[in-house]
Amino acid sequence: MYLGAIEAGGTKFVCAVGDDDGRVRQREMFPTTTPEETMRSVIRFFQQFELKAIGIGSFGPIDLNKSSRTYGYITSTPKRKWENFNFVGEMSKYFPVPIGFDTDVNAAALGERLWGAAKGTNSCLYMTVGTGIGVGAIVEGRLLHGLLHPEMGHILVRRHPEDGFAGCCPFHSDCLEGMASGPAIEKRWGKKGAELTNHTEVWELEAFYLGQAIAQYILTLSPEKIIVGGGVMKQTQLLPAVRRYVIDFLNGYIQHEAILQHIDEYVVRPGLGDNAGICGALALAKQALGE
Amino acid sequence: MYLGAIEAGGTKFVCAVGDDDGRVRQREMFPTTTPEETMRSVIRFFQQFELKAIGIGSFGPIDLNKSSRTYGYITSTPKRKWENFNFVGEMSKYFPVPIGFDTDVNAAALGERLWGAAKGTNSCLYMTVGTGIGVGAIVEGRLLHGLLHPEMGHILVRRHPEDGFAGCCPFHSDCLEGMASGPAIEKRWGKKGAELTNHTEVWELEAFYLGQAIAQYILTLSPEKIIVGGGVMKQTQLLPAVRRYVIDFLNGYIQHEAILQHIDEYVVRPGLGDNAGICGALALAKQALGE
């Protein structure tokens, strides 16, 4: 019996089956088109296996409130065809097993805590910097929900004094995502991030925004570990610069050696590498089984 | 048998005994001078009663990590005489009962959840706007700790374009506390807040900063209820303006009726009024007894 895992993203769905220790046994990818088409492939994939539980880490916003009428739905997403899609309901029609459901970034945070860079901690953040910016959180040993779920990618940032870019978030223009996501980089500089590797000013500015945001998260959530992944972080020179800005922005206020002396082990890459998302969904399945 | 409670502030200590339902039976206040002198009064007060547990809501920073050598200490406070004071250790010398220890604002959050405005929720924030700005949080039913404890009063804010005040935080100059605490108001306008009641521009600017900060907290923590107290909030015209700015800053991003339609019941005054702090310490005592 396997654990089933779905990493449901805006452009593709990754489906996998794996073991209790987070090992992926088989995986497949399907493009995100319409719910009918994509889900047909997803269901056909899982029907090959005997599953004991399924975990879904999904793009959002999603309804995570178990006492809500629309628990398990994708809600007000800009991807119109997926609006009000009953994701958990659809899966449970075909697979009558425990189903764990959470945001893609919460899933990744759980995976990193169970098997990755946040092993042994009681709290961590998982931040992805890609097409969007999202952050998942474990707090006091549990995934952070609340009224809805956090949307930390949209916090307001203070602009760099030399940055005239208007920002590209349709809601807030120059929030973090509007200033520092992959598309923001592309729009500001006129080229994709991957083609800007040697332009140090690009990454200095990017680090300014990401470091500032992480400092805000530290002041607000005080996590024991911060993990940063996503396409933009493929720029290997970026993370050290981000760490520098975290320290600059906190300016000595948080007196803890994890920050003051060991920032290299505090703000880190995903321990699971590019598997953080799918392993996170496995972790959600495992958690659902235990509940 | 009573629950004992200490609200330990930078200028005064409030001590009280009370019941399991949060009712205060007797209380006394002592000025915060030296640990020796203040604690002598505290201990003498409690020796009049039979106690079954004690709760301490303390100014900080404090060490809340139970596996740390300095658990229960006040740590790197600017109040030099209290630096490295073993608060829990000192109390347990005289009172061999369970002792709950947390930040003053976490205590107040717990009290409001048990007996006040956040009753029935699984998550809430308690924000105080006074000499400093502090925020306590309950997340997934538990008090939020982590690496240390949150220091949400020091998040960076975006300046109002017409505000030329430099800010007064010794660490960050123009962080939230540096721009919007009681002393910041006094320094910017040259008069104490209580004497500025009729100056609408003062409270519009204050609401801009507080509303902005609360929007950031919502994006990061997604609490079910936000409670705002402290001396500055005695300006009754302020809270409605704060709510307005919360909505402005979120700009429709968080699609939830609690915010979009019922903000008056979402961002609220303390249900326990001026007793939030001391009742919070009672709640810490009650929680310690249950552990």
Ligand SMILES: Nc1ncnc2c1ncn2[C@@H]1O[C@H](COP(=O)(O)OP(=O)(O)O)[C@@H](O)[C@H]1O
């Ligand atoms: N090597 C790179 N350097 C900088 N940016 C990159 C690099 N590779 C991908 N990106 C950017 O990352 C974004 C895609 O992020 P990714 O995490 O791969 O996907 P998604 O966020 O859609 O799940 C794109 O905006 C892309 O331009």
Ligand SMILES: Nc1ncnc2c1ncn2[C@@H]1O[C@H](COP(=O)(O)OP(=O)(O)O)[C@@H](O)[C@H]1O
């Ligand atoms: N009516 C009022 N209007 C505006 N500000 C006030 C008012 N009353 C007190 N304050 C301010 O609140 C601060 C004190 O906050 P308070 O919560 O009472 O104490 P503390 O934060 O020290 O525990 C002072 O800076 C004071 O100027």
Ligand SMILES: [Zn+2]
């Ligand atoms: Zn935004």
Ligand SMILES: [Zn+2]
């Ligand atoms: Zn500050």
